[in-house]
Amino acid sequence: MFLKPHCLPLFITLFSLSLSSCLGSYREHPLHPKPYHPYFHTFGVSNKPNYPTLNSADLFNYNIEIRTSAPKIVNVDAFGAKVNGRDDSQAFKKAWKYACSSSQRATLVVPKKKVYHLKPIDFSGPCKSAISLNIQGTIRATVNHSDYERYEGRWLYFDKVQNLRVEGGGIINGNGRTWWENSCKINKALPCKEAQRAVTFNECNNLIVASLLIKNAQQMHLSFRKCVNVKAFNLLVKAPGHSPNTDGIHVTETQNININNCVIGTGDDCISIVSGSKNVRATGITCGPGHGISIGSLGARKSAAYVSNVLVNNTILSGTTNGVRIKTWQNYCDQQKPCPKQIYIYYINADQVSAVRVSNVFYKNMRGTSASRVAMKFDCSKSFPCRGIFLQDVALRPQEEEQEDIGKASCANVRLSYRGNVSPPCSS
Numbered sequence: 001m002f003l004k005p006h007c008l009p010l011f012i013t014l015f016s017l018s019l020s021s022c023l024g025s026y027r028e029h030p031l032h033p034k035p036y037h038p039y040f041h042t043f044g045v046s047n048k049p050n051y052p053t054l055n056s057a058d059l060f061n062y063n064i065e066i067r068t069s070a071p072k073i074v075n076v077d078a079f080g081a082k083v084n085g086r087d088d089s090q091a092f093k094k095a096w097k098y099a100c101s102s103s104q105r106a107t108l109v110v111p112k113k114k115v116y117h118l119k120p121i122d123f124s125g126p127c128k129s130a131i132s133l134n135i136q137g138t139i140r141a142t143v144n145h146s147d148y149e150r151y152e153g154r155w156l157y158f159d160k161v162q163n164l165r166v167e168g169g170g171i172i173n174g175n176g177r178t179w180w181e182n183s184c185k186i187n188k189a190l191p192c193k194e195a196q197r198a199v200t201f202n203e204c205n206n207l208i209v210a211s212l213l214i215k216n217a218q219q220m221h222l223s224f225r226k227c228v229n230v231k232a233f234n235l236l237v238k239a240p241g242h243s244p245n246t247d248g249i250h251v252t253e254t255q256n257i258n259i260n261n262c263v264i265g266t267g268d269d270c271i272s273i274v275s276g277s278k279n280v281r282a283t284g285i286t287c288g289p290g291h292g293i294s295i296g297s298l299g300a301r302k303s304a305a306y307v308s309n310v311l312v313n314n315t316i317l318s319g320t321t322n323g324v325r326i327k328t329w330q331n332y333c334d335q336q337k338p339c340p341k342q343i344y345i346y347y348i349n350a351d352q353v354s355a356v357r358v359s360n361v362f363y364k365n366m367r368g369t370s371a372s373r374v375a376m377k378f379d380c381s382k383s384f385p386c387r388g389i390f391l392q393d394v395a396l397r398p399q400e401e402e403q404e405d406i407g408k409a410s411c412a413n414v415r416l417s418y419r420g421n422v423s424p425p426c427s428s
Helices: 089-100 177-181
Strands: 017-024 072-075 106-110 115-118 121-124 131-135 138-141 154-159 164-167 171-173 197-202 205-215 222-225 228-238 249-252 255-265 271-273 278-287 293-298 308-318 324-328 346-349 359-370 374-379 386-398 408-412 414-423
Touching: 072 089, 089 106, 089 115, 089 121, 197 205, 205 222, 222 228, 228 249, 249 255, 271 278, 278 293, 293 308, 374 386, 408 414
Parallel strands: 017 308, 017 359, 072 106, 106 131, 115 138, 121 154, 131 164, 138 171, 154 197, 164 205, 171 205, 197 222, 205 228, 222 249, 228 255, 249 271, 255 278, 271 293, 278 308, 293 324, 324 346, 346 374, 359 386, 374 408, 386 414
Antiparallel strands: none
């Protein structure tokens, strides 16, 4: 059902969303980055990008701590992990408790060339010292749905752990196929139920997640909630394009997060950024299949929503159903009344009266093709038009060869500024 437009107290402020992308036909994903040594590295120091027009250096802190002292090594096998296809959850819980209680910096090791099966597990803090989880082997979710009944949509859950690193070049496998098959989006005769997020970080500050393959999540793959100072890089996130609600990286109420050099192909948004998030930067992202990169959905249940200081740069979107979107709940749709298919390079929807305020959004250096004639769509509120929307050096055309060389732009209640060459231009 549609929400009534006169009762939507939703205000969204968006600042400095800059996108520099190449959009084209499908290409094979690059190989997963090679694992790096977990303690001797210099990521992000010598390759600091330069965004002079956005003053991004003011938004993100590039100071990296170089650790020299040896950590205490804690091996899950020493706590009873059997690698026999049965549940290893208790061994992981004991190993985590031991490592977390250490007054010395500790590294919990999941050995390579081994597969461990886990039920839902909470890795809780606070810990006495900085802690690392070094996943060299494979962690796989159990498939019995009854294992998850008490865990409210989560599988691997890191709660209030500060100065945490999760890395190692290994695999996290959500074993999500049985969940997808029982989704109401796949089988509309079934009731809609929330599935598990594969990996969730809740209130974890000074966090690093790197050099991992995360695949086939039950629902979202990697979720950051109420975290501050996060670096996520060298990640390969993948699931089939038909898998429902399998967002790659989900950011909510999180500040100062840097997502870099990631390849993401799933059945939903490659990256989704929702309310309460601030200072979000995504660079060097390859996205597809999936639904593109999205801010939102925002404003559920008539709530206020705020997102600010988002930068997306040096990104390839290939084989996605959408490009980049700012989504709200104003044109609400569900399983009984599905949304019309949207295939746009840019998409802003905020068309209910007095519902949404979107401002200061910058699209720069974009080229490629759109699967529909409408390559750009800005559908904003009549009472609060989208303002400060800048388009610079944009060249988009329909994908099909028999279509005209120039696509279309649909623009309502938006104040646009053009710089350089922009095609297609707005007709209204």
